[in-house]
Amino acid sequence: MxxxxxxxxxxxxxxxxxxxxLATAIAMRGPQREIIVLEKSRMNKEVGALLSLQPNAQKIVEQWKLKxxxxxxxxxxxxxxxxLDTKGNIHMNIDMDGKKYGADRMVYHRQDLHSALREAALSTELPGHPVSIVTAAKVxxxxxxxxxxxxxxxxxxxxxxxIGADGIHSVIREAVLEAGxxxxxxxTPTGVSAYRLLVETANLSSKNVDPETFDPKRQATTLxxxxxRRVIMGPARNGxxxxLVGMVPDEHMHETSNANSWTTPGSLSKLLETYNDFPQWIKDIFAQAPDIALWQLRDIDALPAWVAGRCIIIGDAAHAMLPTQGQGASQSIEDAEALAAFFSSTTAKPTLPEVSLALQKVFEARYQRASLIQAYSRQQAKPATRKGSVKVTLNPAEFLDYNCKYEGAVQWLEQQKSREVQGQ
Ligand SMILES: Cc1cc2nc3c(=O)[nH]c(=O)nc-3n(C[C@H](O)[C@H](O)[C@H](O)COP(=O)(O)OP(=O)(O)OC[C@H]3O[C@@H](n4cnc5c(N)ncnc54)[C@H](O)[C@@H]3O)c2cc1C
Known part of the structure; x- marks a missing residue:
């Protein structure tokens, strides 16, 4: 067409x-719309790591009919x-009921999800015009x-x-803040570094662990x-x-991590030294990973603005957060849905006031929620993380409900307004 x-x-x-x-480009597709994605890389090297979409985001992706x-x-x-504790005692076992939140929590290999979103953006089968993706285009x-x-x-x-979706080191964020x-x-460094490992379960021989304690194919996230320090583990690609992600306070690392790359190699011997007090079976799993990546986790404080003129920032550019809640990508999907919702009636070239009005609504609907999830993700990495300016008083179960009981930006904004009227 x-x-x-x-x-x-x-x-x-x-x-x-x-x-x-990519999620935003898909969500914004429609008649009389031309969408161009400018990507600085050649898009042939997505980071090899797992990533989850929480029910709040999985639900949205399912509504996009990309099944x-x-x-x-x-x-x-x-x-x-x-x-689990480091003796292997089970302290908590929460059943995640997809029905409660309207979708399951889904774990993806980052490369698989990225490729699927790219295919959907370019598809001629979905509504609207296919997106144009320009690579090697550094803004x-x-x-x-x-x-x-x-x-x-x-x-x-x-x-x-x-739409500035250019990640934690965003150029568009600078432009938006300068304009205002x-x-x-x-x-800024959060005081935490992370090791990242991927192991093929077929090659895994963790002889000394009772499967009741840990089974690598169990559909569970194990912390x-x-x-x-902690290790978070879970299966992907159907088991x-x-x-595995190992999070350690910087001051207890036995090697130096790098903030600017997800692919800096880590050292197995240093990793084993850092996790010396952890059980042998988990160290055996570490030893079977073909590669170990290490990087220093950074996030940003809640920003004073996301919008200027015709421009908005979303995703990590707007609200980069620690991975403790697994909400980074999910909040990006919520941003995409919000943009699509508040521009849904824009069927032709909009005027500047029309763009400003819709962007203001996106900001109103998204800012408070994303900032709270960002603050809670930082709080969850204590004792290493510094205090943020946003105070979180919900307990973990309440917060899980807060995260996952989300039915889209329009409804959220209405609920937020009625909470404000009731003075909550
Ligand atoms: C250890 C770890 C685990 C995580 N686990 C989870 C998880 O389980 N669940 C979850 O939801 N999230 C997780 N996240 C976070 C998640 O990966 C991100 O929040 C999510 O991918 C959103 O990123 P983004 O698209 O905004 O930014 P990015 O993924 O950084 O993408 C930005 C893109 O913009 C491009 N770009 C940058 N600058 C320019 C420029 N100037 N011009 C053109 N292009 C540019 C980049 O090349 C890149 O392709 C995790 C993060 C970490 C560090």
Whole structure:
């Protein structure tokens, strides 16, 4: 289908082709819309790690009717959340009932989910025009009022709407904050570093563990808590892979982590030294991983603004958070749904006031919720993390409900307004 290049087309530029950017491009597809994703990489090297979509986000993706495409990403439903101590005693075993929240918590290999979202964005079968994805397109600046982004090679793209989904080191965040005369906000170390490992379960021989304590194929996330360090483990690709993330306070690391790369190699001997007090069977699993990646976890404080002129930031650019709640990608999917919802009546080229009004609604619906989840994710990594400005008073079970009982941005905004009226 050719796009009407005449003036009546709603032109949307998405900066960044990660989970947030691709999900938003899919959600925004529609007639009389041209969507261009500008991605700085060549998109051939997504990070090998597991990632979960919590029920709040999985529900949204299911509503997008991408079932056949998403199935190719081999989502693995997680049915339990288990907490063990370092002696292997089970402290908590929460059954995760998909029915309670309207969808299961699904675990994906990041590359699989990314490929599926890319396929959906480019598909000619879905409503609206296929998205154009331009790779090796690094955006270096943005004029928020004019809706113009400039690439490294000086090529410019103009849109009625610019969506900054360019991750934690966002260029578009700088432009939005500068346009509002706000101080720039930079990612800061949270005091925690993470090891990331993936092991094929077929190769796994963890001889000394009772399957009641730990079975790598069980559809469960298992958290083993030490005093100030932890390991989070769970299966993906229908149990063929086991993903492990070890989180350690920086001051107790035996090697130095790197904030700027997800792929810095870690050392097995240093990892084993750091987890010396953990059971032998878990150290045996560490030893079977072909690669160990290590990086320092950073997040950002809640921002004073997400919107300027024709521009909005979403995903990690707007609310990068620690992975303790597994909500980073899920909050990006919520952003995508919110944009689609508040622009749903925009069927042709919008005026600047129309764009501003819709963006303001997205911000109102998303800001408080994403900031609270960001603050709670930081709080959950204590004792290493510093205190944030947003106070969280809900207990973990209440917070799980808060996270997962989400039915989209329009309903959330209505509920938020009625809570404000009732003074809650
Ligand atoms: C250890 C760990 C585990 C995690 N586990 C989970 C989990 O279980 N569940 C979950 O929901 N989330 C998880 N997350 C978080 C999650 O991965 C992110 O929050 C999510 O992917 C959203 O990212 P994004 O698309 O906003 O940014 P990114 O994934 O960083 O994507 C940004 C994209 O923009 C591109 N880009 C950057 N700058 C430019 C530029 N100037 N011009 C053009 N393109 C640019 C980048 O190349 C990239 O493709 C985890 C994160 C970590 C660190």
């Amino acid at each position: 050719a796009i009407d290049a005449a003036t009546n087309t709603f032109r949307i530029i998405v900066v960044g082709g990660g989970i947030a950017g 056949d495409i998403i199935q190719k990403a081999k989502p693995t439903a997680e049915r339990q959340f288990r907490i 270096v600046s943005c004029d928020c009022e004019a809706g113009v982004v400039t690439l490294e090679d000086n090529t410019t793209y103009q849109g009625d709407l610019i 005369n706000h101080e720039l906000v930079h990612p 083993m808590m030490g005093h100030d 063929d892979l086991l993903g």
